[in-house]
Amino acid sequence: MEHNVLIPDHLIPFSFSSWYPRFAHCALKGVVIPLPPEFLAWLSEDGLLMPLECDEGEDSVEWSDEEIGEGGDGDGDGDKAEQDDCPVRPSFPSLSSLILPNLPCVPKMNFSAPVDAVWVNGNSLKCCTLEDVYKLLKSSDFISWDISQGAKDLVLKKYQNLHPSRSFRLWVSSTVHAIEQRDSTTYYPYLLNELESLKTTILSFWEEHVKGKFDGDYVLDVYITKSNKGYIVDFNPYSESTDSYLFTREELEDLKATEVVGDCDFRVVTQEKEVKPSKYSGYRGPIDAVDITGTGFESFKKQCYRPSELYEVEEIDKEEGSELD
Template identity: 35%
Template sequence: MALPSLSAAYILSFQFSSWYPQFSSKTIKSTIIRQLPPDFVEYLDSDGVIIPEGSENLFSAMILEDDSDDEAGEPEKRYSFPDLDAEIRQCIAEYGAVFPKLNFSSPKDASWILPAGSSLKCTSPSDIYLLLKSSDFANHDLSKDHVFEDCEEHPESYDLELVLRKWYSIDRSRECRCFVRKNNLIGISQRDLNYYDFWNDSMTQEKITLAIKEFWLTEVQPKWDFSEDYTFDFLLTRDLLRGHIIDFNPYAVRTDPLLFSYEELWDLYQSGGSPALRVIDSRAHPAANTNAPVHQHNMIPFEAFSMSIGRDIDEFSKVWHEELNKSMQDE
């Protein structure tokens, strides 16, 4: 398998602020906040689910913060980001609602922590903080060691950025991941690994492949001057004739090749020809999602978060069972 070597400059070309200015007209309207509070990273990396003071809405106010002292008798540190709260609220007022990400990663693995059906929809600063603190994906962006893992060198400086993207309900069935190797579009994969009838119609497949190739030739290839190897996520319109960019990612093992392997993609590059399209062709497909929730490894009940703060496993177990019994008696 031949993959490009990773450098800090290569990885940084995929952070949101690097590519958004060139592709702002072909992607979701977004706001980048770079001057974050000095202790913002400390807050995101701290234990417990604590909402910064002044950022709450009615939903997040339900979170039970731990008011008890720690083992040394010292109170937990409280956080407050009034200036950042104001910037976020201004952006929400402009967009109606937002979904957040950091330099590279969105907290989609933590979407379960917001009200059911909201799908990352944030209407207050506290929604954003709650998502980011609960996400393993977002945590990746906090440390240079994680971001530049396997790189030949690390940059001298790396600054966290908060990205607020205009929220709207995305039909994930129309999302694709596209693979470009040595400036050749070689593969297109269905991104949501569920079975959909329309993906398996031969004429529709041809239409999708042609639409994506045309978009890449006219809108991506002339503007993407960072490297010859990259991937981009693409959302097709309802008529499957057009679309817009969701994100760019490195052409590297850290980026999920979905229905391909990187060995297969290398073979496709060497063979040349039109880009290959991979889809879930039956409900029995080995890669097809089951009924289990996506990112289920990162899910625990919302109430468990609030009850677990400041308690060891035995204390938490006792309190959790007491609450369950109380709930059953109330019913």
């Protein structure tokens, strides 16, 4: 894959490195690390051979010469031949040294998080080690898409214990005309009692921090704490490439055409039967990996389909945790 591709002009404003400097004061914290060409090339290669830096700090077994030679009748040439045939593992010491201080984190690139690859990381986007980061990036088709669009930055978002019920998506043209609950896979009864206050909080946050500061139509993801403080999670293009959770495309277009300043349609899941399957449920482990451990499909499911620590978006944690302040 060629890595001299430039990000299309219409996508540049939605790249994290483009919008974050302007909104860092009211956004979930993150750092941007430019990726070297050799790392981008490695991401595009087949295979899951992890960089050497992933081994640092791990225990290793040392063998004495006596133990190696005991009981054998060969001269060791076979071992040397096997070593010569081993693929050379990549090494990215500079990049690794920049990632380490930011652990634990949630990785993504300019546009996408590797939500399609969470099955390789305990069904979580939370990364506590270098291997976690590299494994998620390497296994993700979403990351490959980012690279094909000219993305060359690694974004490490500070890991936060956030609750998915507090994450919302805003559809914006000249004003906000639709707001929706992002976690449409779960019914949260308490939200029904807070609709008006949440709507007021979300619109006030948008008017104070975003209105007039981002050009054109866009989709904005926000997180609202229980103390009603708002944070920007991400900006997305207003297009069919951006998922809608509780609105149809036709409904969004109608709302956009008839929008009224100061008013919008706010939707949450109002009953259990409205719950929808995860949009990422189709991204799971390869079927030929089932017999790797020799324990069959049920064991494999237990490894790969544990209750999610993280919701399918960047850093939303299913478990109740500390609030941002």
